[in-house]
Amino acid sequence: MVTLDPGLVDYLREAETLDPPDRPPGDWPEERRRYGALCRHFGRPHPAGLTTSDDRIAGPGGDVPVRWYRPAAARPDAVGVFLHGGGWTVGDLDSHDSIVADLASDSRVAMVAVDYRLAPEHPYPAALDDAWCVLQAVAARPGIGRVVLVGDSAGANLAAALTLKARAAGGPILAGQVLIYPALGTDAETPSYRERADAPVLTTAAMIAFWRLYCGFPAPDALAAPLLADDLSGLPPAFLVACEADPLRDDAVVYAERLAAAGVAATLRREPALCHGFLRARAMSEAAAASFAASAAAVARLAAGEAIPRSPR
Secondary structure: OOOOOHHHHHHHHHHHHHOOOOOOOOOHHHHHHHHHHHHHHOOOOOOOOOEEEEEEEOOEOEOEEEEEEEOOOOOOOEEEEEEOOOOOOOOOOOOOHHHHHHHHHHHOOEEEEEOOOOOOOOOOOHHHHHHHHHHHHHHOOOOOOEEEEEEEOHHHHHHHHHHHHHHHHOOOOOOEEEEEOOOOOOOOOOHHHHHOOOOOOOOHHHHHHHHHHHOOOOOOOOOOOHHHOOOOOOOOOEEEEEEEEOOOHHHHHHHHHHHHHOOOOEEEEEEEEEEOOHHHHOOOOHHHHHHHHHHHHHHHHHHOOOOOOOOOO
16 A cells, blocks of 8 residues: 555546546557646746757757756756657657656756657657657767766656667767666566556556557567666766656666666665656646756766765655
8 A cells, every 4th residue: 555645636637637547558649638738737847047949950760959048157068858758659758848857856967858749650760760860969969978868657667778778879878868768678477567557647558558558568578668688887977866656667666776886876866655757746746846847957977977865765
């Protein structure tokens, strides 16, 4: 039994009036419209001093839209690449706009958000290919010495996959990865997939459906599901967030353990009172706000080339 943070409970109650959970997917324009409305409802004004600009980067399926977020006091030599969640099927630059804006401002690291192609129209590896092209272009910019990958849920999957792809390609060299409630494997028999099958926001059945739409179930290879990788050595330092009320809890836990066993600096933050998707509740939930602050601090330390202290959780 999980006791959720009271502010998160209020958030979930309000969110369900806007987008009822576990509605059978199918009408993708409508799904994306509803998701966008939910995101706008919980959006926040941009922090003072933050500037944004939209751009496009050439990709294999056409130009990839991106949005830059530049805090007034940003480090000049570092950038974060943000990949949004949404089960690889929903989400865009606007859906996570206020999340990325706050992350950039709180970490004092410029961020670039990626509007990758979505499944089911564009299944694996389309999203990863788009993210890879953006990463290469951003890392090649003059003066950029450190790149931190950041993602939530499906976006965290893409961030983790990019670290494997960059290692295989011999670069870009990455300063770190911040993986917030990541989807990393297709083993539906993990304890969390079974124990949290009916969790709020994301159920086991919904997650399996997302996997099938993205790449098939089980996943075909490690770039689709990084937990399939045989070797995790040589990857960048990692900060991972696992929520107790989440079918994906064990993905983060096991990946952190495997990274550490492979000699990679990995810090796992466990959230006993939070569920999948809590980032959007950071203005209503003290626990969500504290976890968001910890992720922003991790981005800041990785961008500075500093180690991340072990989480007390």
